[in-house]
Amino acid sequence: MQAELTDSEGLERILKVMRQTFRNGSTIKTITPETTADDVNGWDSLTHTLFIMALEDEFAVTLPIEATLEAANIGDLMRLIAAAQ
Amino acid sequence: MKKVVIYGNCQADGIFDLLKQLPQVTERFSLAYHFVRSAPEDVDRQRQEAQEADVLLAQDIGDWSYYAFRDDYRPDTQIVRFPFLYLASLWPFDSHQNPPDTKAQAEFGQHSPWDFPFQDSLLGRLRAEEPDPERRFETYRELTVDGLPNLVRYHEAETARLRLMDRKSDYGLGQYVIDNFRQKSLFHTITHPTAHLLMTVAARILAPVGLELDIDAPVSDRLSVFQPPLHPLVADKLNLEWVTPEQTYSFYGRPVDFDTYVRKYIEVYG
Numbered sequence: 001m002q003a004e005l006t007d008s009e010g011l012e013r014i015l016k017v018m019r020q021t022f023r024n025g026s027t028i029k030t031i032t033p034e035t036t037a038d039d040v041n042g043w044d045s046l047t048h049t050l051f052i053m054a055l056e057d058e059f060a061v062t063l064p065i066e067a068t069l070e071a072a073n074i075g076d077l078m079r080l081i082a083a084a085q
Numbered sequence: 086m087k088k089v090v091i092y093g094n095c096q097a098d099g100i101f102d103l104l105k106q107l108p109q110v111t112e113r114f115s116l117a118y119h120f121v122r123s124a125p126e127d128v129d130r131q132r133q134e135a136q137e138a139d140v141l142l143a144q145d146i147g148d149w150s151y152y153a154f155r156d157d158y159r160p161d162t163q164i165v166r167f168p169f170l171y172l173a174s175l176w177p178f179d180s181h182q183n184p185p186d187t188k189a190q191a192e193f194g195q196h197s198p199w200d201f202p203f204q205d206s207l208l209g210r211l212r213a214e215e216p217d218p219e220r221r222f223e224t225y226r227e228l229t230v231d232g233l234p235n236l237v238r239y240h241e242a243e244t245a246r247l248r249l250m251d252r253k254s255d256y257g258l259g260q261y262v263i264d265n266f267r268q269k270s271l272f273h274t275i276t277h278p279t280a281h282l283l284m285t286v287a288a289r290i291l292a293p294v295g296l297e298l299d300i301d302a303p304v305s306d307r308l309s310v311f312q313p314p315l316h317p318l319v320a321d322k323l324n325l326e327w328v329t330p331e332q333t334y335s336f337y338g339r340p341v342d343f344d345t346y347v348r349k350y351i352e353v354y355g
Contacts, residue, residue, distance in 0.1 A: 065241070
């Protein structure tokens with residue numbers, strides 16, 4: 001399962017969620033596992049929780065919130081999603 | 086007299102405003118406030134304030150890394166960090182944490198005295214999905230629309246965030262919010278705590294400086310001037326005891342209830 005989420009399909013689904021969730025989300029062109037909140041316009045402490053809620057809906061999982069807050073980048077979030085599936 | 090600089094966003098400014106009102110503070114401390122970004126005309130004065138400060142009360146926000154005067158403080162300046170407090174689950178559709186209502190955002194300032202500084206993302210979305218104003222109001226009132234966050238789950242996540250915040254600071258302010266938000270209003274808006282909560286923050290962060298604040302001291306609550314109403318279904322789901330069916334909120338000093346506020350938003354922004 002984790003292998004599926006490290007591929008481009010997993011990234012594409014996360015990118016879709018980001019575009020729907022963040023201010024100016026439509027301007028986000030691409031993400032990689034190394035992408036951090038600092039790299040994404042609109043991904044901040046206020047928007048993080050709803051982003052995680054949207055990821056839970058997209059992947060039909062329940063994520064450990066504190067771990068998502070300490071995730072360093074998209075790759076960490078992908079691992080949390082994979083572990084929750 | 087000790088010199089204190091308070092650094093941070095509007096919440097830090099709110100603490101500054103409250104502390105200025107307290108003789109027990111102003112008799113012992115001179116106070117200065119530094120916003121996250123300095124206006125050019127303030128740079129020289131603020132640099133001097135930083136160089137002379139005995140105490141820096143610094144809000145723990147991302148902008149801290151860009152604070153222009155960080156390196157101007159003396160090594161012996163006492164630095165007290167305090168958190169940025171909010172409980173976003175109280176206003177789940179606010180534009181601060183959602184895609185903006187771009188029409189309302191663009192027209193802000195054009196509809197005085199009915200300008201809405203806190204725009205509503207869901208009402209913006211429904212403008213396209215439900216053209217009839219009354220049906221749009223009902224849809225928003227009952228939240229009969231797809232794609233909304235689970236309000237209870239969202240609050241669970243916000244609670245977890247506050248608990249994590251507490252583990253990284255010494256003041257237990259997240260737990261204070263968790264323990265009290267159902268019994269009393271702690272926030273006027275998503276980013277504006279009440280004077281009571283700001284006094285609680287001030288009392289806890291000033292204790293290490295040797296000051297015991299009376300959090301019930303009478304103060305003017307400047308941030309109370311604008312209060313976006315809480316959605317009744319949010320109040321219900323989160324069991325907010327202080328929100329009554331007749332609850333009114335301040336719209337620049339005018340009391341408005343939830344229905345009036347939402348209908349006016351729809352009327353103003355179409």
